[in-house]
Amino acid sequence: MRAVVLDADGQPRLADAPAPAEPMRVLACGLCGSDVEKIGVAPAGTVLGHEVVARRADGARVALIHHQPCGECARCLAGHESTCDRFAEATIVPGGFAEAVEAADGIELPDKLNDALGTYLEPLACVLRGAERVPRGRVLVVGQGFVGRLFAAVLRQRGDEVFATDARPERAGRAPDEPVGAAVLCAPAAPLDAVEPGGTVLVFSPAAPVDLDLVYRHELTLTGSRSATPLHMRAALALLPDLDLPEPDVLPLDRFAEGLERYRSGRALKLVFTP
Ligand SMILES: [Zn+2]
Numbered sequence: 001m002r003a004v005v006l007d008a009d010g011q012p013r014l015a016d017a018p019a020p021a022e023p024m025r026v027l028a029c030g031l032c033g034s035d036v037e038k039i040g041v042a043p044a045g046t047v048l049g050h051e052v053v054a055r056r057a058d059g060a061r062v063a064l065i066h067h068q069p070c071g072e073c074a075r076c077l078a079g080h081e082s083t084c085d086r087f088a089e090a091t092i093v094p095g096g097f098a099e100a101v102e103a104a105d106g107i108e109l110p111d112k113l114n115d116a117l118g119t120y121l122e123p124l125a126c127v128l129r130g131a132e133r134v135p136r137g138r139v140l141v142v143g144q145g146f147v148g149r150l151f152a153a154v155l156r157q158r159g160d161e162v163f164a165t166d167a168r169p170e171r172a173g174r175a176p177d178e179p180v181g182a183a184v185l186c187a188p189a190a191p192l193d194a195v196e197p198g199g200t201v202l203v204f205s206p207a208a209p210v211d212l213d214l215v216y217r218h219e220l221t222l223t224g225s226r227s228a229t230p231l232h233m234r235a236a237l238a239l240l241p242d243l244d245l246p247e248p249d250v251l252p253l254d255r256f257a258e259g260l261e262r263y264r265s266g267r268a269l270k271l272v273f274t275p
């Protein structure tokens, strides 16, 4: 089968790859910031892509679950499922930027949700899980790429007053006029002085160094959240129709390099590839 495979320099190339033993046909796969971070870093032969919609052998369209916590260990029970030992095992093989994958589990999609929007389930699930750690009220979302936009939409939908900033002025929303109760870092920035004393900062992306002295003096709560659980995938499916989200740029898999360039240059917020 054809797949986008990282070469010896870690660069993505369309290539032939062995088909999995029990293949499901990939219908669409979203490009995530975490995929882009692995380019040039992950070993040769890696196939990226974890925001996958595929067709199961029984004909159902499913959004695939890319990691599965055990649900029973102390970390799972404490709500830190993404740090569970079992969670590290990939459950989509080889990866979503391919014509076919093998996968442990998926969530059936209704007909009215198209393949490209079905790939939003995974990033939305990550956001829903992160949002559980953000106190309600006045919240600043730092970074207005795709995930920042998802975060802002989720917080607005639950009734928060949402502010949004971005290093690119054309993407930024309304900056807060006075300190906020919480900030969500979807971009490497450390605006701790935007958070009022006693407030919360959720680190939701690889972050810039933070001023720990300010954490101390202002008694801030610094917390992290990464990835999603199957439970949050189901919640994302229920919520998706209620959110106002940016449309994806959809390209065939053989235009991966062009899509990657659109994403990196900021001309596209979200890329979805179809084999
Ligand atoms: Zn992702």
Ligand SMILES: [Zn+2]
Residues within 6 Å of the ligand: 069, 070, 071, 072, 073, 074, 075, 076, 077, 081, 084, 085, 086
């Ligand atoms: Zn566990």
